[in-house]
Amino acid sequence: MEPYRREIRIAGFGGQGVVLAGIVLARAGMLDGRQVVQNQSYGAEARGGGARAEVILADGPILYTDVLHPDVMLVMSQLACNKYGQDLATDGQLIIETELVSDVPIALQDRASGAPFTQMAQDTFERAIVANMVALGYCVGRTEVVTRESLIRAVEELVPAGTAELNLAAVAAGWELAPVPGLVHGSMSGPLPPLAGSASVVELDAS
Amino acid sequence: MPATVIPAEQRLLQGNVACAEGALAAGCSFFAGYPITPATEIAEHLARELPPRDGVFIQMEDEIASVAAIIGASWTGAKVMTATSGPGLSLMQENLGYAVGTETPCVIVDVQRGGPSTGIPAVPSQSDMVQVARGSHGDYETVAFAPSSAQEMFDLTVRAFDTAERLRTPVFLLADAAVGHMREIVTMPAQACAGVNRRVASVADNGAARFLDEQVAPMPLFGRGLKAHVTGSCHDEAGMRNVVDAEALDHYVRRLSGKIRRVRDDLVEVASGDTEDAEIILVGWGLVGRAAQAIATRARQQGQRVGWVRPITVWPFADVELVSLCREAKRVLVLENNMGQMLPYVQAAVGRYSEVDGLSPRILGALHRPTDVLEAMAA
Numbered sequence: 001m002e003p004y005r006r007e008i009r010i011a012g013f014g015g016q017g018v019v020l021a022g023i024v025l026a027r028a029g030m031l032d033g034r035q036v037v038q039n040q041s042y043g044a045e046a047r048g049g050g051a052r053a054e055v056i057l058a059d060g061p062i063l064y065t066d067v068l069h070p071d072v073m074l075v076m077s078q079l080a081c082n083k084y085g086q087d088l089a090t091d092g093q094l095i096i097e098t099e100l101v102s103d104v105p106i107a108l109q110d111r112a113s114g115a116p117f118t119q120m121a122q123d124t125f126e127r128a129i130v131a132n133m134v135a136l137g138y139c140v141g142r143t144e145v146v147t148r149e150s151l152i153r154a155v156e157e158l159v160p161a162g163t164a165e166l167n168l169a170a171v172a173a174g175w176e177l178a179p180v181p182g183l184v185h186g187s188m189s190g191p192l193p194p195l196a197g198s199a200s201v202v203e204l205d206a207s
Numbered sequence: 208m209p210a211t212v213i214p215a216e217q218r219l220l221q222g223n224v225a226c227a228e229g230a231l232a233a234g235c236s237f238f239a240g241y242p243i244t245p246a247t248e249i250a251e252h253l254a255r256e257l258p259p260r261d262g263v264f265i266q267m268e269d270e271i272a273s274v275a276a277i278i279g280a281s282w283t284g285a286k287v288m289t290a291t292s293g294p295g296l297s298l299m300q301e302n303l304g305y306a307v308g309t310e311t312p313c314v315i316v317d318v319q320r321g322g323p324s325t326g327i328p329a330v331p332s333q334s335d336m337v338q339v340a341r342g343s344h345g346d347y348e349t350v351a352f353a354p355s356s357a358q359e360m361f362d363l364t365v366r367a368f369d370t371a372e373r374l375r376t377p378v379f380l381l382a383d384a385a386v387g388h389m390r391e392i393v394t395m396p397a398q399a400c401a402g403v404n405r406r407v408a409s410v411a412d413n414g415a416a417r418f419l420d421e422q423v424a425p426m427p428l429f430g431r432g433l434k435a436h437v438t439g440s441c442h443d444e445a446g447m448r449n450v451v452d453a454e455a456l457d458h459y460v461r462r463l464s465g466k467i468r469r470v471r472d473d474l475v476e477v478a479s480g481d482t483e484d485a486e487i488i489l490v491g492w493g494l495v496g497r498a499a500q501a502i503a504t505r506a507r508q509q510g511q512r513v514g515w516v517r518p519i520t521v522w523p524f525a526d527v528e529l530v531s532l533c534r535e536a537k538r539v540l541v542l543e544n545n546m547g548q549m550l551p552y553v554q555a556a557v558g559r560y561s562e563v564d565g566l567s568p569r570i571l572g573a574l575h576r577p578t579d580v581l582e583a584m585a586a
Contacts, residue, residue: 023219023390026219026390027219030217030219030392035392036219036390036391036392037389037390037391038219038389038390038391039385039388039389040388040389041329041330041388042329043329063497063498063500063501063504064497064498064501064502064574064577065385065389065494065497065498065574066498066573066574068576
């Protein structure tokens with residue numbers, strides 16, 4: 001039997017808290033007793049450029065440290081979806097920020113779910129900055145890559161001092177929104193906005 | 208699954224932070240540097256952590272000044288470090304030669320990024336391997352360790368300090384953007400490292416050799432009542448210049464190199480596995496070497512006789528070890544995240560026994576894809 005290994009990629013643009021979301025997820029995995037690797041990459045810009053965080057969770061030593069075909073991919077921008085969508089594992093789950101990602105490749109549409117995390121963060125908490133935590137809560141609620149207990153503890157440890165309550169509320173909001181694993185588009189907050197039609201499907205380079 | 212209690216000494220650390228923590232554990236009390244991606248977190252962490260421990264952190268005006276500052280501080284007796292990336296390393300080369308010539312213990316962390324020139328800041332690369340050994344002019348020997356994990360960023364930084372102190376010479380930590388930025392679980396030592404301290408010359412033995420001893424001369428420190436001439440020009444055991452005689456230069460060069468060559472076997476560390484019956488052996492260093500292990504392990508599971516070798520010490524080069532591990536293999540495939548810098552050294556060592564070729568990743572900056580390596584092995 002293959003040892004347990006799950007690869008998660010979170011991608012968007014600088015300023016969205018993509019890297020922090022990755023660190024929180026890695027810490028939660030560590031608290032679950034797993035081996036973890038968290039990678040990150042970003043451009044020269046502090047904000048606005050592409051940003052990416054990756055987490056590998058495994059029950060044994062992690063020798064190969066790049067994520068090639070994520071089992072879970074959270075994309076927080078159209079650019080990230082275009083760039084990385086094709087990498088998703090065959091049975092992987094794509095989670096999208098539905099306001100920022102309007103075109104999902106046809107091949108991925110039946111594996112995609114999501115919500116307008118940024119708008120939700122703004123509407124519920126008047127703080128768009130916690131969109132990453134709403135998305136992370138949704139992501140974990142849907143995929144259960146880490147336990148809820150560990151996620152809560154990791155958030156408490158890692159967010160800036162004085163913001164734990166807000167961030168935990170944001171995670172909980174995302175979690176509540178997540179459809180039951182295995183059900184696609186079965187969100188408690190109603191159906192997702194329609195995904196991209198064929199006219200606007202992004203052609204992805206197969207290489 | 209219930210949340211497990213993590214022992215206090217296990218921490219999720221970024222590689223660069225693990226390096227900075229390793230420096231503190233080794234007794235570093237002086238850091239001078241100029242921030243540069245992807246090494247900046249080392250400076251950031253030490254800027255926070257050194258002053259409360261009565262250490263010194265200085266942000267210098269550039270990398271030339273940074274290495275000059277650590278050389279000066281080392282002559283006061285401090286354990287010193289700087290951290291940079293390729294563009295900064297290029298600027299440091301003249302003073303690094305000065306540190307070699309004056310036998311100044313210091314640690315230089317190079318978190319490699321893609322070049323040449325300013326290249327690209329946060330994309331990993333292994334393209335400074337030869338520069339750390341041959342970047343400054345003249346004949347000299349280098350010591351360089353290549354970490355493949357956050358844990359090794361900690362452990363090998365400690366080892367770099369101990370080696371610098373023991374040999375009175377610059378020692379490099381040859382990391383890259385991937386291992387510098389990666390976060391992993393690091394087991395911190397339960398108690399403080401014992402630490403190696405350089406031998407220090409005293410007033411009692413003033414007049415004894417203070418340079419050019421292959422057993423490593425005790426270092427005369429500033430402000431301890433000693434007279435010593437510290438010069439990068441050719442000198443004798445007392446530090447007195449001789450810039451005329453070829454014999455003096457011969458002595459100067461041979462002693463500086465001999466000091467490192469004589470302990471070469473202690474310095475060279477190599478990780479390896481499954482080499483005994485291997486037909487093909489994958490060789491790689493740093494994070495690429497760790498990927499080589501992953502790929503070799505996968506190939507084994509598929510029934511192929513594949514082994515792996517990961518030099519942890521990049522300089523001095525592990526030629527003897529490679530011969531002993533690889534001589535029975537039909538083929539040696541050198542994986543590097545560059546256009547082939549270690550390859551000629553492996554060819555020179557192993558080429559008479561095995562076919563040796565190299566493979567760069569499909570995209571420089573990313574790890575080799577397992578499928579690409581398996582294909583190359585089948586070719």
